[in-house]
Amino acid sequence: MSNQRYEDTQLYRIRHSLAHIMAQAVLERFPEAHIAIGPPIEDGFYYDFELPEAITDEDLKAIEVRMKKIISGKHAFNVREVTPEEAREVFAKQPYKLELINDLVEGRVDDNGNKIAEPASSLTIYTQDKFTDLCRGPHVANTSEINANAFSIRVRPPAGAYWRGDEKRQQLTRLYGTGWETPEQLQEHIHRLEEARRRDHRVLGEKLELFIISPLVGKGLPLWLPNGAILRDTLERWLRGVQVDNGYLPVVTPHIGNLNLYKTSGHYPYYKDSQYTPIDVDGEEYMLKPMNCPHHIMIYKSAMRSYKELPIRYAEFGTVYRYEQSGELTGLTRVRGFTVDDAHLFVTPEQLLEEFKTVVKLVQFVFESLGLSDFRARVGIRDPKSDKYVGDDAAWEQASSAIIQAVQELGLPYNVEEGEAAFYGPKLDFIVRDVLGRSWQLGTVKVDYNLPERFELEYVDADNSRKRPVMIHRAPFGSMERFTGILIEHFAGQFPAWLAPVQAVVIPIRPEHDNYAQQVQAHLKAQGMRVNADLRDKNMRNKIKEHRQMSIPWLLIVGDKDIENNTVSVRLRTDEDLGAIPLADFTTLAKSLIESHSMEIKA
RNA sequence: GCCGUCAUAGCUCAGUGGCAGAGCGCCUGUCUUGUAAACAGGAAGUCGUGAGUUCAACCCUCACUGGCGGCUCCA
Numbered sequence: 234m235s236n237q238r239y240e241d242t243q244l245y246r247i248r249h250s251l252a253h254i255m256a257q258a259v260l261e262r263f264p265e266a267h268i269a270i271g272p273p274i275e276d277g278f279y280y281d282f283e284l285p286e287a288i289t290d291e292d293l294k295a296i297e298v299r300m301k302k303i304i305s306g307k308h309a310f311n312v313r314e315v316t317p318e319e320a321r322e323v324f325a326k327q328p329y330k331l332e333l334i335n336d337l338v339e340g341r342v343d344d345n346g347n348k349i350a351e352p353a354s355s356l357t358i359y360t361q362d363k364f365t366d367l368c369r370g371p372h373v374a375n376t377s378e379i380n381a382n383a384f385s386i387r388v389r390p391p392a393g394a395y396w397r398g399d400e401k402r403q404q405l406t407r408l409y410g411t412g413w414e415t416p417e418q419l420q421e422h423i424h425r426l427e428e429a430r431r432r433d434h435r436v437l438g439e440k441l442e443l444f445i446i447s448p449l450v451g452k453g454l455p456l457w458l459p460n461g462a463i464l465r466d467t468l469e470r471w472l473r474g475v476q477v478d479n480g481y482l483p484v485v486t487p488h489i490g491n492l493n494l495y496k497t498s499g500h501y502p503y504y505k506d507s508q509y510t511p512i513d514v515d516g517e518e519y520m521l522k523p524m525n526c527p528h529h530i531m532i533y534k535s536a537m538r539s540y541k542e543l544p545i546r547y548a549e550f551g552t553v554y555r556y557e558q559s560g561e562l563t564g565l566t567r568v569r570g571f572t573v574d575d576a577h578l579f580v581t582p583e584q585l586l587e588e589f590k591t592v593v594k595l596v597q598f599v600f601e602s603l604g605l606s607d608f609r610a611r612v613g614i615r616d617p618k619s620d621k622y623v624g625d626d627a628a629w630e631q632a633s634s635a636i637i638q639a640v641q642e643l644g645l646p647y648n649v650e651e652g653e654a655a656f657y658g659p660k661l662d663f664i665v666r667d668v669l670g671r672s673w674q675l676g677t678v679k680v681d682y683n684l685p686e687r688f689e690l691e692y693v694d695a696d697n698s699r700k701r702p703v704m705i706h707r708a709p710f711g712s713m714e715r716f717t718g719i720l721i722e723h724f725a726g727q728f729p730a731w732l733a734p735v736q737a738v739v740i741p742i743r744p745e746h747d748n749y750a751q752q753v754q755a756h757l758k759a760q761g762m763r764v765n766a767d768l769r770d771k772n773m774r775n776k777i778k779e780h781r782q783m784s785i786p787w788l789l790i791v792g793d794k795d796i797e798n799n800t801v802s803v804r805l806r807t808d809e810d811l812g813a814i815p816l817a818d819f820t821t822l823a824k825s826l827i828e829s830h831s832m833e834i835k836a
Numbered sequence: 837g838c839c840g841u842c843a844u845a846g847c848u849c850a851g852u853g854g855c856a857g858a859g860c861g862c863c864u865g866u867c868u869u870g871u872a873a874a875c876a877g878g879a880a881g882u883c884g885u886g887a888g889u890u891c892a893a894c895c896c897u898c899a900c901u902g903g904c905g906g907c908u909c910c911a
Contacts, residue, residue, distance in 0.1 A: 808872085
């Protein structure tokens with residue numbers, strides 16, 4: 234990979250130019266259409282249109298054919314500098330362009346009215362063939378630089394998109410295209426999409442019998458089937474153990490709580506829109522728990538705390554409920570009820586930095602143990618221009634600098650993003666890249682001076698004075714639902730043996746081998762393994778096929794020779810045949826691979 | 837929530853304005869198999885729900901529900 238900025242690459246110019254060519258073809262087909270904007274994006278480009286009617290597949294085919302024709306016309310991309318007046322004339326029939334021209338002339342401002350660009354006295358327009366667009370560029374010099382067989386506008390379907398990303402404004406039709414330098418790169422891209430679809434956790438979740446979502450239960454409310462529950466429970470028990478080793482204390486809190494609790498914490502007013510309507514209980518209002526922190530805080534507050542007790546680390550796999558817009562729900566990765574591997578640490582200000590670093594190291598350990606070794610950190614600080622945050626500036630400054638100091642001392646790659654903080658404090662998010670190179674926001678660690686303030690938390694210091702503790706909120710997995718969904722895709726359902734819902738299946742060759750198969754199963758079960766013996770009245774080949782499709786790590790075929798020699802014939806889910814292995818040797822091998830959380834299923 | 841799109845057996849999917857289809861799975865029987873699909877028979881559907889058009893609707897129209905692709909949002 235080069236360090237060249239995307240904006241400076243030939244690929245960027247190709248995609249930007251393809252967007253213009255698409256706009257030309259669309260305007261030829263729908264002369265009354267209005268054009269909005271059309272930038273290059275990852276893997277391709279899009280262009281937003283206001284169209285007189287819904288676009289059909291026939292239209293897309295025709296537009297694509299026309300685009301190829303335009304490209305083969307070897308048209309130059311001509312840039313011209315124009316005055317705002319000229320530009321307004323050129324785009325007299327294009328209201329979105331006129332709005333853009335006005336904004337450019339007046340200088341760009343952000344949502345809070347702050348200037349982010351100087352007013353422009355002249356603008357640039359690009360023309361190819363018979364199409365002219367308001368554009369900063371850059372473009373290819375001539376359409377002959379574009380390979381007409383290295384793009385497609387039918388890989389990704391048309392979608393709705395709000396003008397300028399504002400849901401209160403006109404919704405436009407966004408046409409997506411993917412564009413590359415060579416047809417081979419286009420094919421590779423299509424293969425990557427197919428691979429992602431093959432790994433889709435919603436598809437694998439059904440095939441591997443991990444979870445279902447039933448409309449009668451409710452959207453965004455997944456039901457975990459036994460296989461999925463074993464996977465999730467294995468992760469939970471492991472993390473629980475790791476946390477006990479690191480001085481965390483378990484707590485358990487209920488699923489609803491008095492509305493006043495969330496008013497005190499500040500969650501209720503701030504997140505009103507993403508919480509469920511309060512439930513009336515004997516004239517008092519109760520809420521489905523949107524977060525665990527207020528409950529843990531009340532546990533802290535239930536006794537007078539000495540500095541000698543701190544840090545106190547309360548951990549709970551706490552289930553929370555949040556209202557998400559229906560269009561946002563996706564399998565396990567975006568749901569309305571989910572379990573956070575939550576913990577809240579109460580520390581003295583002096584302990585904060587060290588404790589924060591220890592927490593970050595724990596999160597790193599968790600990811601690396603699961604083969605998610607490609608991750609970076611994002612420091613989310615508040616947007617200085619927004620008023621949606623609570624607490625005074627000094628506390629925010631203190632917390633933000635503690636986080637940045639910690640990641641620097643740990644040598645973690647990170648970047649700082651404004652506006653990514655929680656309402657009560659800055660945070661450190663872990664952005665993990667999976668095997669397909671996709672990024673996911675998983676674990677999160679936050680420093681919080683505000684909730685201790687709001688709840689008036691105290692501890693007694695060595696000089697007998699009352700001091701205020703600092704809180705650290707942290708969740709390595711984030712949500713058990715999302716994390717499991719991502720693991721399914723990361724491993725494509727081929728989980729490491731320690732996580733596999735069923736680790737081995739014993740398959741007798743004929744019914745007279747059933748007895749031995751059961752003995753093998755009992756032996757391995759006694760060693761703590763999750764093993765089934767498949768004694769159904771079915772063809773052995775059928776059984777192999779079926780369990781192979783379920784990605785069972787080890788298939789143990791047993792017949793006359795195995796009974797005679799006390800062996801199992803091991804077939805891996807990779808289709809590798811390890812041949813007959815003494816049962817004792819297989820047991821030792823499997824146990825050691827499971828206990829070490831190995832990513833391998835053979836020695 | 838908004839735009840688009842889809843909904844036929846447990847699953848994957850054909851199908852036509854005039855009697856509802858296949859493969860897999862499931863059930864029964866036969867077969868008794870050394871590494872990815874043995875053979876035969878059978879059960880299984882209010883064609884997502886509700887209206888409308890029509891002599892007649894699974895098919896056409898509308899609404900609703902749910903899935904999917906995006907947008908917006910995401911503690």
